[in-house]
């Protein structure tokens with residue numbers, strides 16, 4: 395809209411109905427100095443509390459510029475809450491936002507300073523999202539570099555659970571801040587999230603305009619805690635005796651259904667966002683594992699619908715949603731729960747975006763395991779590569795860089811030659827074969843009785859295919875899977891990458907439902 399270009403003063407006028415209860419003029423908890431508000435084409439939502447019956451004027455001022463006046467009148471239905479949509483703004487700042495209340499000749503005002511317009515990203519999940527910059531590789535260099543990114547602003551709600559949906563945050567751990575070594579490295583698993591920070595930093599380096607980051611994450615929490623009752627009902631999630639669930643990491647947050655949705659997501663719905671990123675799933679290797687292919691897409695759909703509604707239509711109803719596919723863990727008990735969650739994270743497609751998960755992007759991290767992490771192997775320290783891969787997906791999916799390659803190689807064809815005992819796997823792009831692995835591909839000869847998986851070695855590769863030797867199935871091959879284990883390869887040493895060093899994601903496929911499967 396044309397007004398977006400006006401850097402001056404913006405005036406909005408609201409009337410609060412006289413019958414509501416009294417309240418002091420203030421902003422909602424998460425509006426503060428140094429914040430980033432969502433830029434054009436969306437309009438940022440601003441809300442707060444005021445005296446019933448008062449007029450509220452909102453003025454946006456940019457330093458050193460001619461003042462322009464724009465006026466808008468809105469009747470607020472609610473009682474002590476005022477809420478305005480700012481005009482769509484170009485990226486930049488700083489702005490001062492002043493809210494003035496005039497109530498029976500009594501004037502009061504509150505002000506936000508040093509506010510920028512840019513892209514606001516929400517970061518959520520469990521401990522691998524929560525893990526702070528001070529815990530990762532090269533922590534001291536990364537912390538020292540914080541001061542070079544004064545336009546990437548950070549905010550973290552307090553860790554709170556609630557039985558009911560809260561309208562505003564019950565507490566704040568880190569109010570909107572300019573990043574410093576101190577506030578990014580506050581302490582282990584508190585704030586600020588390394589993946590969130592690095593993701594924002596990579597985006598800033600590319601986009602060169604302000605980025606606002608909200609880190610709303612808590613270790614050891616299942617997806618059910620971050621899901622509304624509505625989303626859980628979509629997947630018929632059985633009521634859980636959540637006290638009995640084991641804890642996936644030493645940082646065990648609440649497991650009760652919907653309690654973090656209620657306290658740490660619902661209050662944010664009224665803020666306009668660009669998108670969200672998510673690093674969660676470890677806890678669901680221990681509970682409701684085979685519902686994750688429903689609960690994860692349901693959470694994404696529910697967050698999209700509710701953020702869209704809460705922002706009065708300003709947060710897009712299909713906003714980009716990025717996530718990290720689970721890394722590795724040395725489990726005392728070896729089972730296949732890690733690969734199952736990885737697969738379910740893609741709604742069992744193996745890659746995203748797909749029909750069930752449109753406008754999503756995924757960072758594959760099976761090759762970023764860290765045996766020696768002082769926080770346990772479930773908390774690998776290379777978060778730089780995680781965030782880098784994730785930001786490639788954001789550029790492609792959220793920022794429309796059509797030529798950006800962000801997915802690793804995925805197979806398109808499986809050709810089985812029973813006579814000559816080999817299997818060719820043809821990928822959709824050129825493949826860089828790191829080494830001739832002899833364990834990571836596995837076949838099952840027959841699905842009846844249930845598959846018995848046996849490793850088959852890679853024999854050779856051509857530009858976009860690999861040839862597997864198949865000495866194990868004499869008559870037929872029914873199933874093929876790749877990287878189907880807790881810890882499928884060592885650090886940056888998976889066999890299959892593309893030419894951009896992106897690893898091929900794990901997959902499992904069967905002859906009966908794969909049209910690209912041929913036998914000769």
Ligand SMILES: *[C@@H]1O[C@H](CO)[C@@H](O)[C@H](O)[C@H]1NC(C)=O
Pocket residue numbers: 494501502503504
């Ligand atoms: C805002 O309030 C402060 C202190 O209450 C006052 O000094 C200032 O003049 C007010 N600003 C406006 C524009 O009313």
Ligand SMILES: *[C@@H]1O[C@H](CO)[C@@H](O)[C@H](O)[C@H]1NC(C)=O
Pocket residue numbers: 684685687688741742
């Ligand atoms: C999820 O995976 C389980 C186990 O493989 C399967 O039984 C179920 O049908 C899948 N659900 C969906 C919605 O794909």
Ligand SMILES: *[C@@H]1O[C@H](CO)[C@@H](O)[C@H](O)[C@H]1NC(C)=O
Pocket residue numbers: 441475477561663664703704705
């Ligand atoms: C935020 O949006 C939700 C959903 O539209 C609504 O129920 C709630 O009242 C809004 N809160 C405020 C403070 O406007």
Ligand SMILES: *[C@@H]1O[C@H](CO)[C@@H](O)[C@H](O)[C@H]1NC(C)=O
Pocket residue numbers: 531532775776777778779
């Ligand atoms: C840590 O810094 C070294 C030296 O700059 C660099 O080679 C390495 O890739 C960095 N590690 C990570 C995980 O970024």
Ligand SMILES: *[C@@H]1O[C@H](CO)[C@@H](O)[C@H](O)[C@H]1NC(C)=O
Pocket residue numbers: 809811818855856859861914
């Ligand atoms: C399998 O790949 C090899 C090497 O690229 C090739 O020579 C052979 O013809 C392929 N076989 C089939 C059945 O495509």
